[in-house]
Amino acid sequence: MTSFVLRRLLASLLIFLAATYIMYVLTAMSGDPLADLRTSTSPQKAQLIASRTALLHLDVPVYLRYFIWLGGVGKCFIGQCDLGVTIQNQPVSVLLGQAASSTLQLVTFASVAAIILGLLVGITTALRQYSSYDYGVTFVSFLFFSLPIFWVAVLLKQYLAIGVNDFLSAPDIPWWFIAVCAPLLGVFWMIVLPWRGRARLWTFLIALAASAAMLIYLKLSNWFTYPHIGIVGLLVTGAAIAFGVTAVSTGLRNRRALYASLIVVGVGCAIYFPFLYGFSFYLEPWSFALLAVGTLLACFFIGWFMGKPERLPVARTATIVGLLMGFIIIVDRMMYVWDDYAGSERVKGRPIATIGSQTPGLEGTMWVHMVDTFTHLLLPTIALILISFATYTRYSRASLLEVMNQDYIRTARAKGLTERTVVVRHGFRNALIPIATIVAFDIGGIIGGAVITERVFGWKGMGALFQYGLDNVDPNPVMAFFLVTGSLAILFNLFADIVYAGLDPRIRLS
Amino acid sequence: MPDPTPSIAEETNENAIALKEIEGLGQGQIVRRRFVRHRGAMISLVVLAFVVLLAFTSVGFVIGDWHVGGWWQYSWVQAVVIENGGLPTIDFAAFTFGNHPFGQDEIGRDIFAVVMRGTQQSLMIMVIVGIMGTVLGTVIGAVSGYYRGGVDSTLMRFTDVVITIPVIVIGAVLGRTVGIAGAPVLALVLGAVVWTGLARLVRGEFLSLREREFVDAARVAGASDRRIIFRHILPNAMGVIIVNATLLMAAAILIETGLSFLGYGVQAPDTSLGKIVSENQVAFATRPWLFWWPGVFIITIALCVNFIGDGLRDAFDPRQKRMPSAKNMARAEQTESS
Numbered sequence: 138m139t140s141f142v143l144r145r146l147l148a149s150l151l152i153f154l155a156a157t158y159i160m161y162v163l164t165a166m167s168g169d170p171l172a173d174l175r176t177s178t179s180p181q182k183a184q185l186i187a188s189r190t191a192l193l194h195l196d197v198p199v200y201l202r203y204f205i206w207l208g209g210v211g212k213c214f215i216g217q218c219d220l221g222v223t224i225q226n227q228p229v230s231v232l233l234g235q236a237a238s239s240t241l242q243l244v245t246f247a248s249v250a251a252i253i254l255g256l257l258v259g260i261t262t263a264l265r266q267y268s269s270y271d272y273g274v275t276f277v278s279f280l281f282f283s284l285p286i287f288w289v290a291v292l293l294k295q296y297l298a299i300g301v302n303d304f305l306s307a308p309d310i311p312w313w314f315i316a317v318c319a320p321l322l323g324v325f326w327m328i329v330l331p332w333r334g335r336a337r338l339w340t341f342l343i344a345l346a347a348s349a350a351m352l353i354y355l356k357l358s359n360w361f362t363y364p365h366i367g368i369v370g371l372l373v374t375g376a377a378i379a380f381g382v383t384a385v386s387t388g389l390r391n392r393r394a395l396y397a398s399l400i401v402v403g404v405g406c407a408i409y410f411p412f413l414y415g416f417s418f419y420l421e422p423w424s425f426a427l428l429a430v431g432t433l434l435a436c437f438f439i440g441w442f443m444g445k446p447e448r449l450p451v452a453r454t455a456t457i458v459g460l461l462m463g464f465i466i467i468v469d470r471m472m473y474v475w476d477d478y479a480g481s482e483r484v485k486g487r488p489i490a491t492i493g494s495q496t497p498g499l500e501g502t503m504w505v506h507m508v509d510t511f512t513h514l515l516l517p518t519i520a521l522i523l524i525s526f527a528t529y530t531r532y533s534r535a536s537l538l539e540v541m542n543q544d545y546i547r548t549a550r551a552k553g554l555t556e557r558t559v560v561v562r563h564g565f566r567n568a569l570i571p572i573a574t575i576v577a578f579d580i581g582g583i584i585g586g587a588v589i590t591e592r593v594f595g596w597k598g599m600g601a602l603f604q605y606g607l608d609n610v611d612p613n614p615v616m617a618f619f620l621v622t623g624s625l626a627i628l629f630n631l632f633a634d635i636v637y638a639g640l641d642p643r644i645r646l647s
Numbered sequence: 648m649p650d651p652t653p654s655i656a657e658e659t660n661e662n663a664i665a666l667k668e669i670e671g672l673g674q675g676q677i678v679r680r681r682f683v684r685h686r687g688a689m690i691s692l693v694v695l696a697f698v699v700l701l702a703f704t705s706v707g708f709v710i711g712d713w714h715v716g717g718w719w720q721y722s723w724v725q726a727v728v729i730e731n732g733g734l735p736t737i738d739f740a741a742f743t744f745g746n747h748p749f750g751q752d753e754i755g756r757d758i759f760a761v762v763m764r765g766t767q768q769s770l771m772i773m774v775i776v777g778i779m780g781t782v783l784g785t786v787i788g789a790v791s792g793y794y795r796g797g798v799d800s801t802l803m804r805f806t807d808v809v810i811t812i813p814v815i816v817i818g819a820v821l822g823r824t825v826g827i828a829g830a831p832v833l834a835l836v837l838g839a840v841v842w843t844g845l846a847r848l849v850r851g852e853f854l855s856l857r858e859r860e861f862v863d864a865a866r867v868a869g870a871s872d873r874r875i876i877f878r879h880i881l882p883n884a885m886g887v888i889i890v891n892a893t894l895l896m897a898a899a900i901l902i903e904t905g906l907s908f909l910g911y912g913v914q915a916p917d918t919s920l921g922k923i924v925s926e927n928q929v930a931f932a933t934r935p936w937l938f939w940w941p942g943v944f945i946i947t948i949a950l951c952v953n954f955i956g957d958g959l960r961d962a963f964d965p966r967q968k969r970m971p972s973a974k975n976m977a978r979a980e981q982t983e984s985s
Contacts, residue, residue: 152804156811160820167824279957283949285901287908288924288942295931578810578844585815589905593928603816604909607823615820623811 138638145634149627158203160619161612165199168610170224192226193611206616220620221613223606232602233617239494240598244580244587244625246514247521251583252576254522255529260568261329262530263537264560270328274530281527286586290520290593294491298516302487305479308361315352322348363476366469371409371462375402378461386454388557394451397443398458401436405462409469417470420503432463471511474504478512481505488512492595517590524586525579532575537568570640577626577633584622678886681962688958691951698947702766705759721747721757723764723918729755735936750936752927761923762940768919769900770948772834776899779838781892784845789884791846792853793876803850810843814902815909822911830913837902845891852884886963893956897949904945920945 169175170193174186189195194202209219220229262271323345330340355361366374379398380389387394420428436459437452444451479488483499490496490513499509540546541564549563591600599618606614672680682688707717721727729751730736735758736745749758791802809817821836856862857880865879904921906912913919920941927937 152807152811155804155808159808160812160817163817163820163824167820279950279953280946283897283901283946283953285904285908285921285924285942285945285949287905287921288938288945291924291928291931291938295935581810581813585813585905588815588819589909592909603819607819607911619812619816622813622816626811626813 141638142631142635145631149631153623153627156623157207157616157619161203161206161616162199164607164612164615165202165610167607170195170610172610189224192222193224193613202612206613210620220617223614224609224611229613229617232614233599233621236597236599236602237621239596240587240591240600241621241625242510243494243514243517243521243591243596243598244583244622247518247525247587248576248580248583248629250518251522251525251529255526256533256572258526259530259533260537260565263534263541265331266538268331273328278527278530281523282531284523286520286524287589287593289523290517290590293516293520294593297519298489298491301489305361305488306486308359310352310356315349315356318352319345319349364472366465366472368406368409371406371465371469372402374465375405375462378402378465379458382458382461383454385557385561386457387450388555391451393444394440394454397440397451397455400439400443401455401458402462404435404439405459405466409466412466413470413473417504418502422503425503429463433459435459471504471508474502474508477501478505478508489515491516494596494598517587517594517596520590520593521583521586525583528575528579528582529572533568533572536571537564540564540568543567566640570637573633573636573640577630580626580629584626678962682958685958685961687954688961691954691958694947695951695955698766698944698951699770702763702770706763706767708767719757719760719763721760723756723760724916725757726755727751727757733934749940750934752934752937753930758937758940761918762920762944765918765920765923765941766944766948768830768913768917769903769921769945772830772837772903772913772919773896773900773948773952775831775834776838776841776903777892777896779835780841780895780899781845781888783839784842784891784895785849785888787842788846788849788851789853789876789881792850793857793872793880795854799850802846806843806846809840812840814840815905818902818906819909819911822906826911826914830917830919833912834903837899837906841895841899841902845888845895848887848891849884852887853880856880856883886959890956890960890963893952893959897952897956900945900949900952 171186171189174182174189177185179185194205197205206221209221212219218230220233222228223232258274262274265271323341326344327337327341332340376399379395379402383389383391383395383398389395433456436455439459440452440455441448443455475488478484478501479486481499481501483496494510494513495506496509496513499505541560546559546563549559554563587598588600588603590596591598592604599621602614603618606612606616606618703717705717705719706721706723707715709715730746733747733751733753733755735748735750737748747757747759749762751757752761787802787806791799817840818837821840822833825832825836862875862879865875870879903912903919904924907919907921908925910925913922915922923941924938924945927934931938
């Protein structure tokens with residue numbers, strides 16, 4: 138396995154080097170970097186041209202200039218990165234440091250969310266092929282597939298952001314809205330959930346009642362002014378998570394897994410109040426990360442101790458439940474500072490941001506900054522997700538359908554395995570193989586989309602760096618952009634290869 | 648999209664087709680029949696044809712020095728007196744179009760004419776990119792899959808290198824270099840970067856087809872490489888190529904509009920749908936119709952091409968044969984047992 142990974146890594150590095158060469162040469166030859174000086178009427182014209190030529194090594198031919206740049210990048214290995222200077226003599230490494238974090242956040246969030254959503258929807262549509270749910274999702278994904286991302290981004294900015302902000306400034310859900318919305322949600326769940334016949338009517342009625350109760354609760358408790366989940370919400374969602382995750386991961390027959398998950402939920406509820414009103418105030422990003430890792434380890438051990446004969450599946454289930462519980466508690470903690478955030482002087486009651494990647498000059502705890510990042514990421518992430526979501530849904534559906542028609546699935550069913558085992562262990566695992574390739578392939582599309590989305594939302598991110606470089610025929614910023622996004626693409630590819638090899642022994646061995 | 652619950656009339660029709668398939672139709676006939684049965688693809692085909700006709704007949708077109716006039720009274724460059732504050736005069740309820748159905752921009756150009764011109768450009772770029780990308784991808788994939796060995800690994804490593812660079816990024820760099828030379832040149836250059844996915848697919852197809860008995864038979868009979876590639880393997884790989892060429896075109900229109908939006912695509916004085924959106928983005932608050940119509944046309948074209956691609960895929964891929972729904976299965980069982 139190690140030699141396989143090393144071999145792949147070396148091959149990707151060589152390919153990446155070749156790609157940087159092509160990018161450098163193409164960018165450098167895309168225009169004349171001295172164009173603005175040549176037409177200038179400044180008396181020191183010749184001197185200016187000479188100084189810029191010296192600054193950017195313009196006297197060296199392009200195909201050799203690349204190696205000057207490569208030499209600077211090579212210094213990264215001894216800890217002094219030199220990515221060159223821009224046309225205005227700013228060091229690119231400094232600019233890159235400012236730009237990279239927000240873009241990487243955006244790309245990672247969008248990829249992860251699109252993968253999770255796409256897989257979930259793709260698999261459920263494949264399991265219910267030719268249902269109205271399947272046809273609906275097919276049409277919607279075709280529509281998403283055909284949407285120009287810049288157009289969607291502008292629409293989100295102009296309608297969704299302004300609409301939501303207006304709503305939040307005087308949050309009240311009118312009764313007519315509840316009357317219209319609850320039946321619609323009932324119909325939605327009736328179509329999505331698999332039951333047929335009389336059970337279908339019950340699905341509709343229960344979904345209608347639940348949505349109506351939910352909306353009325355949100356209205357009466359003034360939820361949008363003081364958002365919260367609370368201990369009751371935590372208990373209810375926690376129990377649902379414990380049962381749901383166990384049902385998919387090990388099956389509800391495995392009582393040990395169910396009890397381990399319920400214990401994790403109980404522990405989560407027990408530390409809820411101490412966390413919310415106590416030690417969460419003292420957390421810094423690093424201690425927060427430490428706490429998160431510690432929590433997951435604790436959950437793993439709870440599962441390990443509970444699941445006597447077969448420890449690993451139980452430990453896995455408990456860890457997933459712990460991850461989701463932690464996520465809900467963090468969301469609740471962020472809701473706790475929502476009022477402070479939305480009412481703060483910088484935000485002025487318009488919390489959904491349309492410009493930039495963070496509110497300048499915002500002061501507050503780590504939690505306030507987390508909320509700030511979230512509100513800024515929201516719209517660009519939605520715009521980016523739509524298109525990748527369509528791709529992943531289509532591919533995971535096709536891939537699972539292909540697998541489910543294989544003979545070994547029939548064999549598995551004939552052996553009398555439960556439907557869960559057939560779908561999750563025999564079907565899903567094998568369907569993941571082609572999906573892993575698509576995910577790696579698609580990351581380039583997400584990066585390209587990020588360049589466009591950043592422009593619409595006015596982010597000072599990597600996309601802006603790329604455009605600045607390209608507009609001034611200055612390869613250094615463009616290459617800095619490409620270094621980061623390219624290595625991200627290579628990392629995702631490598632990751633996909635490892636997943637691939639882990640899933641399919643034939644690849645590992647050849 | 649096919650209807651979830653096919654009517655009885657359609658069902659007998661489907662059975663009849665299934666019977667006819669056994670009767671011994673040519674491959675082309677089977678594919679054509681299956682395609683015609685795909686309702687989403689047929690509707691898309693009609694809509695796309697309508698859009699193409701509308702775009703090219705309404706404002707006319709220019710090829711070199713050859714000007715062809717259209718039936719619409721305004722052209723895309725001419726600014727006229729602003730009526731009604733530039734608001735769109737189209738009225739869906741009364742079904743009247745008025746003088747400026749899509750409205751006017753701030754200098755008085757008729758947006759219908761501008762959008763039609765943009766549609767022409769975007770369609771043309773789409774077709775050129777599609778053809779260029781398909782030819783390149785097919786040639787590279789075919790050569791690499793058929794000859795294998797050193798040729799294969801060289802070409803595939805080159806493909807890997809090009810895939811590493813996101814299409815929008817390399818498109819922007821190249822578009823900035825050649826964009827000023829006009830839309831057709833831009834389209835050719837874009838075609839030169841989008842072939843990678845198709846090349847991989849065609850290579851895979853060739854790798855498996857070249858091991859088949861009929862290729863061996865042809866080789867034993869003394870056929871040349873050229874004859875084997877063009878007469879024996881290529882026709883069998885045509886399904887994959889045609890389907891992906893269609894999907895490539897749908898991607899191409901989105902790439903072109905995206906690039907034009909960033910300012911690296913079609914350059915002024917020429918226009919395209921993406922460029923119209925980009926130019927009018929700032930005026931969104933005051934003149935949203937400048938933004939709506941080009942977007943609607945982009946989505947319509949891309950959606951139609953995607954659906955046609957889906958129909959072609961269903962038509963070419965016998966594994967995707969439509970299963971009867973559970974209800975119809977049950978009905979069939981009932982009639983059998985009674």
